[in-house]
Each structure stands twice: as structure tokens, then as C-alpha cells.
Amino acid sequence: MSQPNGGTFDIVILGAGSGGYAAALRAAELDLSVALIDKAELGGTCLHRGCIPTKALLHAAEIADQTRESEQFGVKADLVGIDMAGVNAYKDGVVARLYKGLQGLLKQDKITLVQGAGKLVAKDTVEVDGQRYTGRNVILATGSYSRSLPGLEVDGQRVIASEHALKLDRVPSSAIVLGGGVIGVEFASVWKSFGADVTILEALPRLVAAEDEEISKTVERAFRKRKINFKVGKPFEKVEHTENGVRATIAGGETVEAEVLLVAVGRGPTTANLGYEQQGITLDRGFVITNERLHTGVGNIYAVGDIVPGLQLAHRGFQQGIFVAEEIAGLKPAPIDEAGIPRVTYSDPEIASVGLTETKAKEQYGADKVSTYNYNLGGNGKSQILKTAGFVKLVRLNDGPVLGVHMVGARMGELVGEAQLIYNWEAFPEEVAQLVHAHPTQNEALGEAFLALSGKPLHAHS
Ligand SMILES: Cc1cc2nc3c(=O)[nH]c(=O)nc-3n(C[C@H](O)[C@H](O)[C@H](O)COP(=O)(O)OP(=O)(O)OC[C@H]3O[C@@H](n4cnc5c(N)ncnc54)[C@H](O)[C@@H]3O)c2cc1C
Secondary structure (H helix, E strand, O other): OOOOOOOOEEEEOOOOOHHHHHHHHHHHHHHOOEEEEEOOOOOHHHHHHHHHHHHHHHHHHHHHHHHHHHHHHOOOOOOOOOOHHHHHEEEHHHHHHHEEEEEEEHHHOOOOOEEEEEEEEEOOOEOOOOOEEEEEEEEOOOOEEOOOOOOOOOOOOOOHHHHHOOOOHHHHHHHEEEOHHHHHHHHHHHHOOOOOOOEEEEOOOOOOOOOOHHHHHHHHHHHHOOOOEEEOOOOEEEEEEEOOEEEEEOOOOEEEEEHHHHEEEOOEEEEOOOOHHHHHOOOEEOOEOOOOOOEEEOOOOEEOOOHHOOOOOOOHHHHHHHHHHHHOOOOOOOOOOOOHHHEEEEEOEEEEEEEOOOOHHHHHHHHHHHHEEEEHHHHHHHOOOOOHEEEEEEEEOOOOEEEEEEEEOOOOOHHHHHHHHHOOOOOOOOHHOOOOOOOOOHHHHHHHHHHOOOOOOOOOOO
């Protein structure tokens, strides 16, 4: 593709990740002309270094576990080993097919794709290699990068970030995962399934601390059973190189040694030296501050995705991109409710949630106004067939709608679609209880939980 030489467009978008390309596609559907600028590959973090490759690894990990555990289903199979070249070929193949599809979508929609590093040089202009792209509107979508801690140098060999972990050509014999959030527990889960000895170090008092407390407890119990080591509540102090790897020290002086250390302590916004502040845009610790309509307060400049404070998730980026394109087209879309964005952690066990945790709901509405119900997957036929444990937890406003759904167990991510409809449509448990769930599915666990919360439990032990 030949590089365009600047020009004027309805929208100039800086960054072609989930947020940026979603805005471009929706804007094109609305007959707006778009220049979409990226210094790397179209698709951004999620497609190339995030969601898709990690979920491919997690699927390979699941196959390894199922092979290892096949005898409990009466199937005889031996796990001979993990061929990382084969795993990586499978993972890269998935990414390549999706990348090709996305390139086709952009072409079909006649979006002008500009390859190169851009900088905001005026309130309506992004400059790339000396060429100026002027937009009646500008959308900032420059995404995020793997953060580290002060004094902790990521060398890409022994101390690595997620982008390096995705490219490893071997399964490390042992790994320290610094950070027990989503990215940390997903890699811990993969490496354990592939045969590594794994230790998670988390400064907060529990793993997946953003989730409901009962979810954390169940994940910790499951990880103990899987022999994934973890130490919580003690901040990391330092890492040193040893002869064959690294040694990490946590508060109190305890040390852990391993072949590699994965730094998974969160992602920082990519906003430095891009001209944002010079144009008057407000940054808070690097994040772009917007109003609820994602406008920065400067000119016709909007921001979407990981640079906007909140959940750093691809589908939030997609939705924000669609929102801003529609806003620019004058469609006046409804603002996005951040609590209504579903969250999934694809570890084993899987975690899925939407809405408020029990603690948050009680803070917001008062403890006496909120009820909860936990449905144990032990009563769900399909979960028994899969031999998985966990629960579905509902949080409701008394005599009011569902405020939160929290689930843990194999394949729970697939149930979050129904859960998010229930939350976002402000359904009452009694309304959901009238709807029929197919038997035997794991969706039934949701149905059963709603039956029980409406006072008419079916397969529920009290
Ligand atoms: C390991 C990992 C696993 C993840 N798994 C999931 C998951 O399962 N589900 C989920 O929902 N989310 C997941 N995420 C998060 C998801 O990837 C992000 O939320 C999403 O990519 C954010 O989209 P974005 O458009 O804001 O930014 P990005 O996808 O980061 O895209 C930003 C783009 O801007 C470009 N850019 C930056 N600066 C410039 C510049 N100066 N000039 C030109 N281009 C520039 C970059 O090259 C990049 O392509 C994961 C992330 C990681 C790291």
C-alpha cells in the first residue's frame, strides 16, 4: 500500500488498536472520511500482543491439562510434552488470520491507513514523517504499554513483560509472576499447565483483587490445588540475577528463585511526548481526562481506549470507538456505563463478572438494601460433567434489579453474555427466573441462581 501524503479528513485517529480501529470502522459506515494512523500493526495490543495470543496459549494449556487428566474420563492418553514451536505456530496462525480479516475490513470501508509515528501538532492536526493530517475531529487512541516498578529493569531475557512472554520459544522450568491481576494469573495458569513451577507475588492482600472477595478465595483455593504458589500482601523489594535466572525478594526478606520473572504490574497510558499537553489536553498520571462523552475539552479532540482511565479492556475500547464515531456523526449515543462492561479472566478456573461486587453494592446502596445468592456449580449437571468447581454469585437490590453477577469455574466466560444483558437491562431476578435455560448447560447455573434468589430454588441445596 502506498503511503498517503497528508490531507484533510472528517476524522483523524491516532492509534489503530481496538479503540482506534473500531472508531474508524463505525465512522466509515456513517460515511465519514477517516485517516487511521499507527506506527506498528493495525489491530494494536489486543490482536498482536494481548487478548488473542494469550487466549490461544490458554487454549493450548487447557488441552495439555485435559490430556494429563484424561483418565478421569476413562480416556487413556499420555502427555508427551509441550512443543513450543508448535504452540507458537498455532497462536501466530490465529493472529495472522484475524489480522488479514481486519486489513480487509479497512480496505472495504476505504479507510486511509497511515503507517508511522504521529504527533499532535495542532488541535486538529497529526503529523507523521513531516506530512500533516488534518481532521475536523481528532481521536486519540494510543493505547498502553507494560509498566514496571521503580528500579526494576525489564531486560526481555530473564526479567520479561507480557510481550516477551508471548514470544518465548521454550517453557521456562520455573517462573515468578510479579502481579496477581488478570495478566499475571493468566500467564501463571498457562505456564503451570505447560509444566513450569510458578510463584505469583502480589502486594495486595489477595489475587485478582478487583473481583468480588469470594471469587479471590475460590481462585486461591483452586491455585493451591493446582500447586501454583502465591504470596500475597507483601510488596516486592528487588530482583537480582543468579547463575541461571533471577532471585526476587519481597518485604520481610523472603526470596524466591526462578528461571524468569514476568512483570505484570499493570499497564501505563502511551501519552508521553505526543503533543497532547502542548495542545492543552489534561493528563492525570499520564491518562487523558475526558467527560462522559469522551471529549477532552479541547477543540474537537476525543480519546478512547486504554489511555482513558478505567477498565483496560479491548471491548471497552471497541464500544468507546463506536460511541465517539456516532457522537461525531451527531447520533447522540447513550454514555457507556463502565460497571456494565463484562470482565473475564481466562485462567483455570475462569472468572467472569459484570456490575458491582457485593462490597461496592453495599457501599453504594447500604448493606440492608442489598441481598446476595451463591449457586454452587456442584448442583449444575454440565459443570459436573466437566468436573469443574465454582459458583455463580448474584448481587441484587432488594425489591429491585440485579446489581452484579460474579462467576468462577471452567468456561464461565461464556456465561457473561447473558449476565451482562441482565445487568445492563436492569432485570429483576423474578423476571430472569421466568426464562428457560437449556439442560444440561452451564447457563442453567445462572438460571438456577435466579430461581433461588426469587424464592423458588430447584436444584439448590440450602
Ligand atoms: C497480555 C495482555 C492480554 C490481554 N487480554 C485481554 C483480553 O483477553 N480481553 C480484553 O478485553 N483485553 C485484553 N487486554 C487488553 C487489551 O489489549 C487493551 O485493552 C486494548 O488493546 C486497548 O486498545 P487501545 O486501542 O486503547 O490500545 P492499543 O491496542 O494498545 O493500540 C494503540 C495503538 O496505538 C499505536 N500508537 C501509539 N503511539 C503512537 C504514535 N505516536 N503514532 C502512531 N501510533 C501510535 C500503537 O502502535 C498501537 O497499535 C490484554 C492486554 C494484554 C497486554
